[in-house]
Amino acid sequence: MTLEWEQVIVDAADPVALGRWWAGALGWVTVHDAPDEYEIRPAPDRLPGLLFVPVPEVKTVKNRLHLDFRPVDQRAEVERLLALGARHADVGQGEATWVTLADPEGNEFCVLGARQG
Template identity: 85%
Template structure:
């Protein structure tokens, strides 16, 4: 059996706005914008994507799944994401080499330190 990773589903109060935020944060493109459902991908023909679905309930606890990103320059990338509307998040991680942020709807993600060569 072969599986292909198609997408990660993200519940959202405003899937259009959140998908646009993530598209800008990642440099991806919106490939599907049906009412209540927006998908972004690295390019229209590249997987996996992020699919944002409208849900009526708000996020209230730490995500059980989150994304990690490894930039070339952690400090610059954190500053860029904060300028886009991310905010620092405390999920009990303590002092670490990564920075935990949350998107505009509170979904946590981590910006890792640059990979050492």
């Protein structure tokens, strides 16, 4: 059996606004722009992507799935993401080498430190 990872679905109150935020944060391109589906990818023909879809309920608890990113400069990247509208998030991580942030709709993600070794 062969599977290709197409995308991660992200529930959103405002799929277009959240999709645009993530496109700017990641430097990805928009491949589908509609009120009920907003998809971004690293490049038009590169997978996987992120697909933002509307849901009526608001986020109330910690995400069961989150994304981790490893930048070259953690401090600079955290500052850039905060300036774009991310905020610090506490999910019980305690003292950690990564920084937990949340996007404008509260979805947690981590900005990792330098790779060891």
